[in-house]
Amino acid sequence: MKTRKTSTTAVPAPPHALLTPDSYRTVVEDLTELICRFRPDGTITYVNEVYCRFFGKTHEELIGMPWQPSVVADDLSLIEGRLRMLSPKTPVVVIENRVYDGKKRVRWMEFVNRAFFDAQGHLQEMQSVGRDITERVQAEQRLQEGEQRWKFALESSGFGVWDWDLASNKIFRSSQFKMMLGFGANEWIPGSENGWHPLVHPDDLAGTEKAVNDHLTCKSDDFVHEFRMRCKDGSWKWVMGRGKVIVRDVENRALRMTGTLEDISRRKAAEEREAHNLQLIVEGAPYTAVLEAIVRSVEAGNQGMRCSIMLADKTGTRLEMVAAPSLPEYVKKALDGTPISPDIGICGVATFTGKRVICADIRSEPRLEAYHRLSEKARLSSCWSEPVVSGTGQVLGAFACYRREIHNPDQAEIQTITAAARLAALAIEGEKRRLELLVSEERYARAMRATTDGLWDWNLITGGTYLSPRWKQMLGFDDDEPLGTDQEAFMSRLHPEDWPRVKAARQEHFDKRVPYQVELRLRTKKGDFRWFLTRGEADWDEQGQPIRMTGTISDISDRKQAEQALRESEQRFRAVFEQAAVGVAEMDTVTGRFLNVNQRICEINLRTRAEMLKLTFKELTCAEDLPRSLERMEALKAGKIRNYNLEKRNILPDGTVKWVNLTVSPMWLPGEEPLRHVAVVEDITERKRVEQALQESEQRFRAVFEQAAVGVAVIDTPTGRFLSVNQRMCEINRRSSEEMLKLTFMDITCSDDLQDDLSQMEALKAGKIPSFKLEKRNVGPDGEQHWIHLTVSPMWRPGEPPLRHIAVVEDITERKQVELNYLRELAYNQALVSHTSAFIAVLDLEGRFVHANSAFSATMGYAQEQIIGKTPWELGLMDEAETARSQERFARLMRGEENPPADSRMRTKSGEWRYVEIRSTVTRKPDGTYDRIVVTGTDMTERNRLQQEVLRVVEQEQARVGHDLHDGVGQTMTGIVSLVEALESDLAGDTRQQAQRIHELLRQSVSEVRRMSHGLSPTGVKYRGLVGALRLLAETVRTNFRTPCECNVDPAIAPQANDIETHLFRIAQEAVNNALRHGKPSQVKISLQQVGPKEAELRIEDDGAGMKKPKSGKKNGIGVRVMDYRANLIGARLTIKNKVKRGVVVTCRFDIAAGKK
CATH class of the missing domain: 3.30.450.20 (PAS domain)
Structure with missing residues (x-):
């Protein structure tokens, strides 16, 4: 969400808070802020004129609508989350968020939101006061974007940044600097408090100090040096340090130096591997070992890469696999013998053309069609090949690289394999020279044997030694010049450094009988040393002990000079490409x-x-x-x-x-x-x-600082003095910039708020808090106080001394005045909360009490703490039947069905039964999900008592009227019928027919009077019981209404209380009459059956036209309401439903636990 910052203010609130009174509307209409009030579900109940103008709508268009549509969607979740955190202790929260104004523009607003709670701490209503802060936010965003660009440019460069204050020897190191050495971005580097010396490798310290001092003393324009630094895990990493003095004093002494640190460990590792390979070449290691070392070094520097070197065979038509340590054997076997061709295989093409060949996707390269299955098996997807070219331009073979993924080599990879191919060519040429040398030595040996060149013979028993004339001649002696006849003659001329090798070679020949061959230096007659190659073979006695040794000696000085020249050439080559990257x-x-x-x-x-x-x-x-x-x-x-x-x-x-x-x-x-x-x-x-972007970012930051819409100041932390202030800070404090820079923040802080400010400042300096926000009063030059919102952040890092901090100030004087008005409203609302007579309860979605008002406590006798967290049925407020009805209403409410008011019987804490009219509704969260259930109740006990008394009197009056109809009108009409019968016998013709018609009408009237008298008088129930009365009712339907009526009743069900039987009979009678009167059914069914251990069900069912639903806003008919009322009087549950096709089913379930005979 894009909300910027919020603050929650604890404002003392009275224990009860209700809706905002209308008496304050006149006041708020004169304010310049946007003001609206809304319920917990977000429905707006009031807006002022400024609010209407801002959103471009009228009061009528806004009242009753939710406030959420005007908010930018991304900001909704955090706003709602902050509003849910409101409580009686912290009833105010300040939120900055985005809205759409009347022109559909996105505007930043600061809303001060206050919640109003009732005596039990339940949210009743909220009020928001807002002001447009778009310009301020845009200025802050420009400032933040400038800082972010500076930071991104710095971090994305991959360089660590350092800043060295030479006066205090304090060094700032950026997060990238720390992470380069394995530390966390905010982690302290051990030893860093003593400067940079403890982190530098001891062997590199002197050179690094010299490079630094040369720059500090102006001997160099800047500091650039490679050295090793200690990492967190104790290892050493090669880095390139660069820096420059940016501040000097008047005597040109360096005061501040800043620079960067670059990780060059990979480059150094590559250089070490290349140096190792060159050393192998120089030392004459077998060329296959050298080539394998080259391949492994390339693979080590390029993760995931597999390499090989293939050389042309003697025929020059095919390639032989020479080095591929990481490729599977089956791959090497398949590639060995690849033809050198312009269109087959990557290595074959590269060797044929002498040009680099790159294939990013093997499976899409026609020249590699023969190798597609092999690449799939080996999971190799890309390859490229670099020709290995000798110094004379001859293509010797190819250096190939493979990867598992589809890949095009970057420039660094191409440089790496190019250098590796050149190094491989150097090794191969060295091997050729070595082979040529061996051939030359063989030829020389043959020539030497032909001329008996340099022979010697050594008797190991006596020590006697024979040296041939040629041996002497090679040292510059004539044959007749004595050189001695024992080993001393040889040893005295042997170079001291060569004796260990000669001794070792002799011993190995004696012990293992391997050929004796060693290169050594002998001093000539002139006193200089020349190189010789001596070979020999011993004779052993029967016990295996050497007794004699004979051999030859050859002058190899020329060859050694050639090898020295080769080494020097290779060293020059290495110097040229020492930094090939x-x-x-x-x-x-x-x-x-x-x-x-x-x-x-x-x-x-x-x-x-x-x-x-x-x-x-x-x-x-x-x-x-x-x-x-x-x-x-x-x-x-x-x-x-x-x-x-x-x-x-x-x-x-x-x-x-x-x-x-x-x-x-x-x-x-x-x-x-x-x-x-x-x-x-x-x-x-x-x-x-x-570096240029960094400088520009700093300039932009300074411009934003000066033009910020809020007051900003840099303050000296030890003294509290203002060091730098922007124009807005001066305006807020009613002083000029010069006046502000002469003051401390203590000078302008109200004395009542100063201690709180100083306490927060001490906690900040001690590192206990990272920053703090505070609302306090500042004093202007004229002594007038004005409220500000202060945000303080340190400008020092953890571990550094607290020297400076930054303060951001916003004038909130107007907002504080609004809060004072809120307190007055709350006091007014408190007087209204205790005058409601109806009780109100709030339940959670599980039916547990969350809150109940004082009227509930007074009526039911329970204190708040006795009901919170419990359901009504857990408290015993209802009997089992009422509990079932209540839970059924609860379920209908949760399903979103219609839930009309219902009469309920509830038990008080003292055991007294109270009759209550219950109304329930469910509240929703802003996202539309259910939140709470609000139940209101009116105590109807006295009304019900009066209604029951009226009902009893009505029943009595109905019985009297029924008796009068039966005994008075009925008997009189019966007499008239008798007289008409007598008269009918005396008449004739049309008159007789008319008399017969009158007789029939009178007879029907007598039947109707009897039916009416029976219906009005409950004597049928009184004398017959409920079962007999229901059977009589069924017979009446069949007889009087000519409608089939099935009656299926359980004779064991007979409540002892006459009033219960009377109410049940009246319910059945009303249901049957409604069916006959309105439904015109072809059949009626009356049933009385037991449906549970403690319950019985009275059921009246017909197949008529069904019951019409009442129109919106109208109640059910009087008959339905009378049946429901009678059911409530006896604690029964009445249900009336239309059948799927035709007809109505009326069921009334009642408790029979005390009604069994």
């Missing part, structure tokens, strides 16, 4: 021309290799940066510095510039002529862009 170039120091460049430096300068080799570095360098670059180069050539680092701008072909970090190292030794040097270039354009 960045731009590298070999330069002519005298002219500045590029002699050799790698691919990366071409990419950085957006030029081809051919274009680069035609240029000098002066032509690439921006004119403003060239003097500084030339000055450093002259110092390097003069031997004043051994290397240098420089940030400068290079000019691209389109005329734009690119920032680079340049590192220059000489390729000459001290004393040699400066002819060539190596330049390593890194693209830092993005870093420079981030």
Whole structure:
């Protein structure tokens, strides 16, 4: 939700709160704020004129409607959540949220929401007072967006940021800085309180200190240095530190330095792996081991990558698998023997064409159709191949990379495999040279054997040694010059460093009988040492002990010189590509021309290799940066510095510039002529862009600070003095900026509020709270007090001393005046709460009491704490029958069915029965779901007593009228019938027929009078009982109404109380009469049966036209209401339902526990 901030204020409230009185409407109409009142379900009950104008509607259009549609949908859930938190202790909440005004524009509003509660703490109504804060919010959002852009630019660069205050030796480290070393963003780094020295590797400390001091003392333009730092887990990580002094004093001493930290551990690891591979080549390791090491190093630096090296066979037509440590054996077997062809296989094509081949999706590459099934089995989806090319341009084979996912290699991956292919070519060429050397040695050995070159013989028993003339000649001696006849002659000329190897080789030959062959140095007659290769073989006696050893010696000095030259060549190669991941170039120091460049430096300068080799570095360098670059180069050539680092701008072909970090190292030794040097270039354009964005963000922040719609101040925490204030802060406090900067916040705070402010400030300084908000009064220059809402946040980080904090102030004087008006309204409402005579109860959705008013307690005798959390039936307020009826009404209410008022019998705490008219309704939450059930009741006990008395008198009067009809009118009409019969016999013709007609009408009238007298008089029930009366009623229907009537009654059901039998009979009589009168049924059924252990059911069913539903707003007919009333009098449950097709079913269930005979 986009609501910005909320606050809840605890305002003392009277124990009872009702609806807002109309007497305050005149006052609120004059206010400039939007005011509305609404019920807990959101229905608006009042709005002022300002509210109507803002939303572009009239009072009539707003009253009775919910307030939610005017709110932006995303803000609804939090608003409703905050409103649900209101309570009698905290009846006010301030919420900032978005609404749609009358022109459908989104506006930010601040609403002060107050809840009104009754005596039991139940919410009755809420009132909101709002004001438009759109301009203020927009200003704050612009400020926040500026800060977020600054933060995003900083964090997304991947660099850690540090800021060093040299005066206090305090260093700020960004979250990225900490996470780079394995710490959490807010985690404290152990030892960091002592500066940066404890975190630097001991071996790198001296160099790092020198680089820092050189910059602090202006010996270098900036600080750039690579070193290792300790991580949280104790490991060391290589980083590139860059920084610059940004503040110096008048004596040019550094006061503040800031910079970045970059993780270069991956680059260092790659360099170490490459150095290891080069070392293997230099040391002459088997080329297969070297190639496998190259493959493994590439795989180690590229997670998920599988690599292989395949070389052309002797025929030059097929490729042989040489190194693929991570590929399955079946893959290596399938690829071994791949033809070198322009259209089969990635490696075959690359070897044939001598060009790189990339396949992002193996299964879509026609040239790999033969390998589709193999790739599916091995789960390899992409591959690319780099040709392995010798120094002479011969394609030796291919270096291949595979991945499980569909993938196109990025530039870094291409650079990696290109360098690996070149290194593999170097190893293969070294192996070729080694094989050629072996052949040469074999030829030389044959020649030596043919000329008996350098023979020696050593008697291991006597120590006697024979040295051939050729042996002596190789050392510069003539044959007749004595050299000794024992081992001393040999040992005295052996180089001291070679003895351990000679001794070990001899011992291994004696112990294991492996061929004896060792390279060693001997001192010649001239005193210099030359390299020799000696071979030999021993003779053993029967016991296996060596007794004699004979061998040869060859001068291999020339070969050693060739190997030394090879090593030096390989070392130069390694120096050129030592930092292959960045731009590298070999330069002519005298002219500045590029002699050799790698691919990366071409990419950085957006030029081809051919274009680069035609240029000098002066032509690439921006004119403003060239003097500084030339000055450093002259110092390097003069031997004043051994290397240098420089940030400068290079000019691209389109005329734009690119920032680079340049590192220059000489390729000459001290004393040699400066002819060539190596330049390593890194693209830092993005870093420079981030630094520029950071500077612009800070400028935007300052502009937002000055133009904020709220008061903002930076305050000195120890003294409380204002250090910086914006214009709005001055306006709120009725003072100029100069006046504010001379004051402390204590000077302008009302004395009654000062202690609270100071207490919160102490808690903030102690780190107990992260920030605080406070409503207090400030005093203006004229002594007038005005209310403000204060938000204070620290400007120091955890662990730092509390030096400054920021205060945001909003003028809430008008809002406080509104709150005072609320308190007056509450006092007025309190006088109204105790004058209701009806009781009101609130139940939860399980039927448990949540609240009941004082009228309920007075009527039923229960205190609040005795009923809360219990259902009415758990309290024993109802008997079993009434409980069942109540639960049935409850269920209908929960199903959303119509639930008309009902009379209920309820037991008080003292045991007295009270008759109550119950009305129930369910309230809903804003989302439409049920919330609470509100039950209102009116004590009808006295009314029911009077009604029962009236009913008794009516019954008596009906009985009297029935007797009079039977004994008076009935007897008289019977006599008339007799007279008409006598007269009929004396008449003739038409007169006789008329007399017969009169006789028939009189006879029918006598029957009707008897029926009416029987209906009015309950004597049938009195003398026959309920069962007999029902049977008589059925017979009457059959006889008088000519309608079939089935009567099925249980004779065991006979309540002893005459009034219960009378009411049940009257219910049956009314139901039958209604059916006959309105339904015109073809059949009526009367049933009286037991339906449970304690219940019986009276059921009247017909198949007539059915009962029409009453029109909206009208009650049921008098007959239905009389039946329901009689049922309530005897505690019965009456149900009247239309049947599915035709007819009506009337059921009346009553308790027979005390009515069994």
